[in-house]
Amino acid sequence: MKRVLIDRLKPGMKLAKPVVNDAGMILIGEGTLLTGTHINRLENMSISSVFVEGTSGPAKTKEELIAELDARFRKTEDEPYMSTLKRIMKEVIEGMNG
Amino acid sequence: MDARDIRSQIETVDTLPTIPSILRKLLAVIEKPKISINEIGSFIANDPVLTSRVLKVVNSPIYGFPGRISSLNQALILLGLNVVRGMLLGVSVFEAMQKTMVGLWEHSLGCAIASRIIAKKKGLKEPEEISIAGLLHDIGKVVMGLKFPDEYALAVGDAQKSEVFMIDAERKHFNITHADAGGWISLKWNFPQNLVEPIEYHHKPHLSKNVPLQTAIVHFADIMTRAAGFGFSGDNFVPAVHPSVWPVLGLSDAELKEIIQEFEESLGQAEDFLLSDE
Numbered sequence: 001m002k003r004v005l006i007d008r009l010k011p012g013m014k015l016a017k018p019v020v021n022d023a024g025m026i027l028i029g030e031g032t033l034l035t036g037t038h039i040n041r042l043e044n045m046s047i048s049s050v051f052v053e054g055t056s057g058p059a060k061t062k063e064e065l066i067a068e069l070d071a072r073f074r075k076t077e078d079e080p081y082m083s084t085l086k087r088i089m090k091e092v093i094e095g096m097n098g
Numbered sequence: 099m100d101a102r103d104i105r106s107q108i109e110t111v112d113t114l115p116t117i118p119s120i121l122r123k124l125l126a127v128i129e130k131p132k133i134s135i136n137e138i139g140s141f142i143a144n145d146p147v148l149t150s151r152v153l154k155v156v157n158s159p160i161y162g163f164p165g166r167i168s169s170l171n172q173a174l175i176l177l178g179l180n181v182v183r184g185m186l187l188g189v190s191v192f193e194a195m196q197k198t199m200v201g202l203w204e205h206s207l208g209c210a211i212a213s214r215i216i217a218k219k220k221g222l223k224e225p226e227e228i229s230i231a232g233l234l235h236d237i238g239k240v241v242m243g244l245k246f247p248d249e250y251a252l253a254v255g256d257a258q259k260s261e262v263f264m265i266d267a268e269r270k271h272f273n274i275t276h277a278d279a280g281g282w283i284s285l286k287w288n289f290p291q292n293l294v295e296p297i298e299y300h301h302k303p304h305l306s307k308n309v310p311l312q313t314a315i316v317h318f319a320d321i322m323t324r325a326a327g328f329g330f331s332g333d334n335f336v337p338a339v340h341p342s343v344w345p346v347l348g349l350s351d352a353e354l355k356e357i358i359q360e361f362e363e364s365l366g367q368a369e370d371f372l373l374s375d376e
Contacts, residue, residue: 048367049366069325072324072325072335073335075336076336076337076338079338080339080341081341085339088351088354092355092358
């Protein structure tokens, strides 16, 4: 799965996540093969990107992301403010979709 | 090597045969103290590769209006002369960046995005100008890599092997750091003050006299980009935040969280931007 900007979408790409509006209503379902009409509709909406199938490298799990975060911070964790930064980064990873 | 000696060598980096020709031409233009938007515009327009790169970058997540700028004139008017000047430098050192360190361009892009997001949160009037300081903060690595390719590669290898920070490996090999080199070259190239200090002091933000907030932003944006694991700056570890920066930035935990959330979202888009074809 990768995130693609609306203006780079091409007909035939397959949605890996549904497109929802601000109210949370599904506008185009997951798995839809995008047509030119879909793409035109998306262009007129206030979203900048959607998720389609394909690779931009394998998607990492939250656990993997957090393990990497721990590794990156291991030298400076005890320095002032670093634990705050790390805690907030962790919260953001945990709150991510998917 | 003596620091003064290194400085004078670094200042001649624009005469290197390996320097991208586009950068050489560009420096001749931007070193002029008084240049108009029209002159810059026609300089860019004469070079189709440059034009398409500029449009690509202005539509990237660095500036926060993805896909909405379709012409060069629009870009110049929206972003202003200083931003376009800095951005031109950024795009023309792109290849040199990738040659110095694979991932340095991504790191720089990430830092540009983070700088803009923090600047916006702090209510600064020209967040795009600060994003340029973020984009160019590691320009010293590029000029050191161009001028002393073998020795610099050794320093990069050292940092990896012995898990020391890149900046310490540079000190060991050169007695100077990329921040020194960046400061010298930005003075030589007549960068404005609000670029020079963030570049020169992004590891020692407390030394910035004229633009302490901008410098603090770039310092923290650099650390945020490493914390997010985006791109490669030569280090596998996140360096510590300089304690002087926290009170200057004055961010609450809630504000910091909003910044990091927006940053992570923009990075998702940046990845796509980086993967797309030239």
